[in-house]
Amino acid sequence: MFVAAEMRQFQQIFTRPFGLAKGSLCKRVERECKDRHTGMDCRYPEHREVNLGHPPWRLGSGNPCRNDGQNLKLTTLTGGIDLRWFRLIAPLLILSLCCTIVHGKEQEIRLFGWSDYLVQEVLDRFTLETGIRVIYTTYESNESMYAKLKLLDGGGYDLAIPSTYFIDKMRKEGMLQPIDKDKLPHYKNLDPRQLDKPFDPGNHYSIPYLWGTTGIGVYTAKFELRTIQTWADLWKPMFLGRLLLPNDMREVFHVAFRVLGFSGNTTDPAQIRSAYALLKKLLPNVRLFNSDAADVLFVTGEADAGVIWNGAAHRIQREEPAFRYVYPAEGVIIWMDSLVIPKNAPHAELAHRLIDFLLRPDIAKLSSEKVGSATPNAEAVKLLSPELRNDTTVYPSDEVLAKGEYQTDIGASITIYTEYWEKLKAE
């Protein structure tokens, strides 16, 4: 969700030391002491540090040098945090600031991805090995990622992870730059079956990162597994107000299309309208739309069933053994998220290095394990524990895949989708 990214920014702002204010206030206190006492020293020099002259709301006596117990302590201003430590680390901070200014241009890479999608451990290891800092900003939907990149004219970020149909769209609109595979020695590790897909023939613009499916997740302690085996089962009245749906237009419409027996990539306005009519009937069952932290919602008991990505399902299963991931009989949604470099990426060179790092078998293995989605990296699959490799939630059988469908670019029809999607949300 957009909010998650903003939260992180606010956290950064709020953990920024307040210490700078202290120095200036102390100086002021000292000057006032001298003015008042014509150069004489204060009676209680040890209190100079903590007394404030005139706090904005005029608490205390106003004489900063007299400690009558009423003067506001600086720690009250900062919410009880003692700032003496700041003096100790100030030189370090200044040093690191200088370093950032000197090396800033080559030491930083801006990554734009789904939340919970790049493992912090992997990014930390990358920073440790290369010294390149990774700034990870998240988005909740392909649409908002696209809108931001479009606004920035393909600049601002060095790496993004769109889904298939958006790669198709962005590639056609010239928003991506070709990826130089000579700079990717680990490219050979990728499973050829996961390459050269219709949304980017020859993989000129995109390198597969993870792939997976969207199916039904159900908490079997609340609902019997056999009652929910198809997409159409979601419409059953027993799910009234219980379902979680992704906040993703294409995914939600895809579900309705499959129930109606259409392709998930239809551009026929009549079919889209009938899907909208069907989804309207699903709304009473929907508790919320969320793509941000579906696993958290299940684990905290907010949702009991819903449409969910297999990665999140895998993470829930680790904590809730009673949770099951179902491949609906009508055919599952298959997706693949690939790494792309926007046209005007400021650090395209570094982006290549990060892509290659992510293609390293041990790193790809780690990503797949932590995120819970399948890796397209053949060498990494070999390294996986048999447990994970044989987990049908993560690596579905060939029959399931044969029935599944990828989403492709639907061109101008997207406006029809958007219109109905808005109507659905406003309902």
Place this chain on the structure above:
Amino acid sequence: MANYFKTSVILLLSFWLAVFVLVPNLLVLAASFLGRDESGFINWSFGFDNYLRLFDPIYLRVFGHSLGLALMTTLTCLGLGYPFAYFLAQFRTSLRPVLLTLVVVPFWTNSLVRTYAIRSLLAAKGLVNNALIAIGLIDEPVRLLYTRSAVLIGMVYILLPFMILPLYSAIEKLDRRFVEAAADLGAGRLRRFWHVTLPLTLPGVIAGSVLVFMPALGLFYIADVLGGSRNLLVGNFLKDQFLDARDWPFGAAASMVLIGLLFLFLSAYAYSLKRFAAKDDRQA
């Protein structure tokens, strides 16, 4: 010298307002008459289509929802804020600044962070539910989160200080002698409140209501975080138009309508202030 200072400050302020308020709003106004473009942001076709599209019953309902919720928020804030401010004003003069500071303290934490905190309070396995189960009032967690009441709770929590502060300053200024005179003349508690205290603090009530109502119309993240992206509000709708649907002209048209509404409320506020001032003059 003072004159130069005055002129330069006024110039600076006008410049600031022109560049950061007037020009952006004119751009939004201009965009609202243009058309949507699939690969860019706008195309240069002039028309009133965007405004006409807003008359779709669905979008009218979005506006209706938001107005209703903002009104509920304002009334709840007023109901909670008036007694709060009243009792605050009864405290010793030396204690009042401290208590007022406590009202403002939550602002040190960003409101988004506080909204997330409310989410964890209201969650199915959150504090409120656990407490209710512990007392034995309920056996199963109640669904508190992702409902309209959750959104209302969040809105009231975030906006309550904006109601308390103007109310407090109005009640603090209230001349006790009027209330005492009314008591001397035999008015009971209720009559004293209704005929003396309330009319004299009405400017504070109106100011507080305006300060709560207007942000309540535009806030979108509270509905997003606590409402589960359902029951779209104007704020969410605007955000979606600009960020997800990329229909800037339509979003611009909707925000022009919202600005128009706010302008209407503000002029009503200004009018009521003028009436109060006229009344005071007459009495003087």
